[in-house]
Amino acid sequence: MALLCYNKGCGQRFDPEHNAEDSCLYHPGVPIFHDALKGWSCCKKRTTDFSEFLSIKGCTKGFHSKEKPPEPSSQGDTSDEPKAKPVKELIVQGPKSAEKMLRERPSSDEPRQLLPVKVSRSLEQALEKLNMSSEDKILQSSCPGRDKLMDGTGIYQGPESNTEVCTFHPGVPVFHEGMKYWSCCGIKTTDFSAFMEQPGCSRGCHCWTEKKDKKAVLCRQDWHQTSSQVVVTVYAKNPLPALSSVKANRTVLEAHVIFEGNKIFQAELELWGTIDVEKSFVSMVPAKVEITLCKASPGSWARLELPQSKLQSSPEEQTSSRTVCRLQQGLSPGQKGQLINTQSKGCPLKSLTGA
Template identity: 90%
Template sequence: MALLCYNKGCGQRFDPEHNAEDSCLYHPGVPIFHDALKGWSCCKKRTTDFSEFLSIKGCTKGFHSKEKPPEPSSQEKSSDEPKAQPAKEIIVQGPKSAEKMLRERPSSDEPRQLLPIKVSRSLEQALEKLNMSSEDRTLESTCTGKDKLMEGSGGIYQGPESNTEVCTFHPGVPVFHEGMKYWSCCGIKTTDFSAFMEQPGCSRGRHCWTEKKDKKAVLCRQDWHQTGSQVVVTVYAKNPLPALSSVKANRTVLEAHVIFEGNKIFQAELELWGTIDVERSFVSMVPAKVEITLCKASPGSWARLELPQSKLQCCGEPEKEAASTEEPGAVQDEDSDDSLSWSEEEDEEELEMGTPEMITPSN
């Protein structure tokens, strides 16, 4: 009795007594249907017509088989298709609650470190053209007693014995030209701002002391924006002086001391809403503004720039000036929408309670 051969691609009937080793011509592989092409995994021939696919002759000779092949599982795929990789587990962490953030918040008393300052080429050119008076060139940090006016000296008047000390200073002025930073009295040039600030004086003499002078403290127009990984605080000040300005920060507090054209000083201390990575934060200075880029300690969105209880701190009694497009350093009123000191919610409260007083540091 003739039997049906179940080898793929054969389908003929055969006599078991005359079943030789080369009697059957079949496909040992599996059918493949990919991108409208049809074929067998054991052959290279492909076609788009299903009838032609069924008529493709076998590629291997062997015995006829009367055993019916097992039905393929519905989950099995053809051999030439890539096996699906196990799905990776993605864990999405939601925003932390305000209570948890306060518990994990670092102390605001951590040491503050100076942020590196990047000076733009346009600001260097503006400072070169700026004809500063002797008083403008000798701005120094205020301190008790008397201040010295010698650039690069670092001495502070402690009493009559300070007059006997030898003063090492720079008689010239700072120069910023084509990316180089140096003193007009020296030939030592550097591209690194920190190295420029640490250059020792080139002349020796006696200290020149002067009584501490009041500086014109002003409130500058400010703004801020954020991305997923950064917060950028902008202070609009015309021609900031990088050699005399400084910005310090720890993980939760930002302290800015910006001196700019016209013997004006802007100083602010902000307790930040979130935490930052101080090592990756920096300051950029251009002729019209100072941008403080704070890298967030962890990605996410800040609800506001600073904590509600934080207030703007200014050096001395700030002078109110009318804002103008000609001088970005001009100051707006204390209730300006651009102020960093209060959020929109607090602005609504001001309408009922009045404008909050500015906090001034004690002398």
């Protein structure tokens, strides 16, 4: 009775009574499939064709075998193929619900931090061309060349304020070829934060200016988001970095932008989500101010601000600002465009509403 030989590469039938030491020609090794090449570990011959691989003759002579070879425990132990790495289980946590986010929301009363400002080269060039005279410095109450951001003490609180010594810069801020400095003392730096912290170089009496000198306006705004960031854009021509500021804590954003034409834009809103203040920053270019807020956790925000948040252009215009928000909800696209143009030009709301 003829039996089937189970030696690899043989597959012939043989008579056990005539099974000699050189009857079988087989491969003692194992099949190898690596980089599109196929072959046996006991031979050097390799091919890319599978049919040709099956027809490779054995390289060793021996007895035919009727025993099935045991299945290899792991092909990587006997072949040139790299061992497969164990698959790690990846657990993905879905986004938190709005209710849970509100419960875990930090207090809006946390201290607000001044966000770092990046000034583009094009804005520095534009500011060089502007007449940086005292009438271009819109200060709530200030000394010549001195902004409230630099000390926070230049606020008139009565006749006793006149006895205080004022430390100030009599010159103007200069932005030239990447350098930032005051024209009166010439201490140059490339870092905007270091420029803002430079102490005044002169001492004298306070020179108060009236609040009515401010020209508060509404600016066109926009926002977009990625999975990790929210970018708020305020369209203001030639913003003045030395006189503007953006502050934030984990849930509140406060913007104070002074720009060309003796104009001030102010806004305060409570954010829909939470942010990482340390990783957030402000970028200023000639046409706009971009506030990049780093999300505390990746995900999508349903809106920029909470429904109860208040947006204001100035303390005197809170009512007008809320009216704008209500108007936009009930206007057609064409009317909304007219409202945006009206806001960007600083026109009174009655020009659109007929009030």
